[in-house]
Amino acid sequence: MARHFVLNTGAKMPSVGLGTWQSDPGVVGEAVYAAVKAGYRHIDCARIYDNEKEVGLALKKLFEEGVVKRGDLFITSKLWCDQHAPDDVPVALDESLNDLQLEYLDLYLIHSPFSVKKGSSIGNPENYVTLNIPATWAAMEKLHDAGKARAIGVSNFASKKLGDLLAVARIPPAVDQVECHPVWQQTKLHSFCQSTGVHLSAYSPLGSPGSTWSNGNVLKEPVVISIAEKLGKTPAQVALRWNIQMGHSVLPKSVSEERIKQNLDVYDWSIPDDLLAKFSEIKQTRLQMGKFIVNKDSVYKTLEELWDGEI
Numbered sequence: 001m002a003r004h005f006v007l008n009t010g011a012k013m014p015s016v017g018l019g020t021w022q023s024d025p026g027v028v029g030e031a032v033y034a035a036v037k038a039g040y041r042h043i044d045c046a047r048i049y050d051n052e053k054e055v056g057l058a059l060k061k062l063f064e065e066g067v068v069k070r071g072d073l074f075i076t077s078k079l080w081c082d083q084h085a086p087d088d089v090p091v092a093l094d095e096s097l098n099d100l101q102l103e104y105l106d107l108y109l110i111h112s113p114f115s116v117k118k119g120s121s122i123g124n125p126e127n128y129v130t131l132n133i134p135a136t137w138a139a140m141e142k143l144h145d146a147g148k149a150r151a152i153g154v155s156n157f158a159s160k161k162l163g164d165l166l167a168v169a170r171i172p173p174a175v176d177q178v179e180c181h182p183v184w185q186q187t188k189l190h191s192f193c194q195s196t197g198v199h200l201s202a203y204s205p206l207g208s209p210g211s212t213w214s215n216g217n218v219l220k221e222p223v224v225i226s227i228a229e230k231l232g233k234t235p236a237q238v239a240l241r242w243n244i245q246m247g248h249s250v251l252p253k254s255v256s257e258e259r260i261k262q263n264l265d266v267y268d269w270s271i272p273d274d275l276l277a278k279f280s281e282i283k284q285t286r287l288q289m290g291k292f293i294v295n296k297d298s299v300y301k302t303l304e305e306l307w308d309g310e311i
């Protein structure tokens, strides 16, 4: 199994990237440093994670020490929901580049398909404003033209929204980054991405155990545990390997050096077909519900509208 997937831009995206969501300040830099030393070449960041400055310092140290060159790394960041106005998009990218101390990103994503007033939080329905994906996307395309974002894409887009974007895009999105793991396998989006050449990248590939945002734990799923026991691997490795065999890159977050290493040890073995078939027995539940933005006053009145609807 190759250690990367090829995007529709022709770029190679390493199939395991270090997730940095919910990595606290003071530890995220060390995690990035340890990950790159351990062989990671892909780091997934976002403006809203509020830790890009520290990630940037770690990258600078790695470059200065000659551990890697910029061209060997694949760095992603994401446009937050309060900067969707076309004039704000290049400003937002520059803010991320500035903190990350980089000249360009390998991938820049629209973080989520909803917009809030500039500077406001997503927790209050009164902050929501009408989303204009084509206008935001056109601004993203300009960043690609300028070479500041070598690939552009989206995150948290269900098939319908992704299809609507593909219909108007001059540059098709390279990636849709969504929650994906054995307990939420994204079968519909997987097929849609396969048929349209959009790469599916999996966040929360372990189900984000312990996170207050998550209501479940992939690592306690009996099918995953029994396959791990049969293969002599950990449940985390089996969950990650499942995604990779589905053709999805994975973005496991860890701040523990031992688990960072464990999560990269997913290449020189595989889940055989008879065991792979067992994943279809797992009851499907979305763990990252995003429930907090669904209410009668929000643009999203139901979960279906949020994840599969036309809004």
Ligand code: A2P
Pocket: 019, 203, 204, 205, 206, 207, 208, 209, 210, 211, 219, 234, 236, 237, 251, 252, 253, 254, 255, 256, 259, 260, 262, 263
């Ligand atoms: P930690 O950072 O202490 O290692 P996800 O990537 O799905 O969001 O999951 C991240 C969570 O899973 C974090 O709490 C992380 O804890 C934990 N984690 C990461 N790797 C492993 C692993 N190999 N085994 C068990 N837990 C892990």
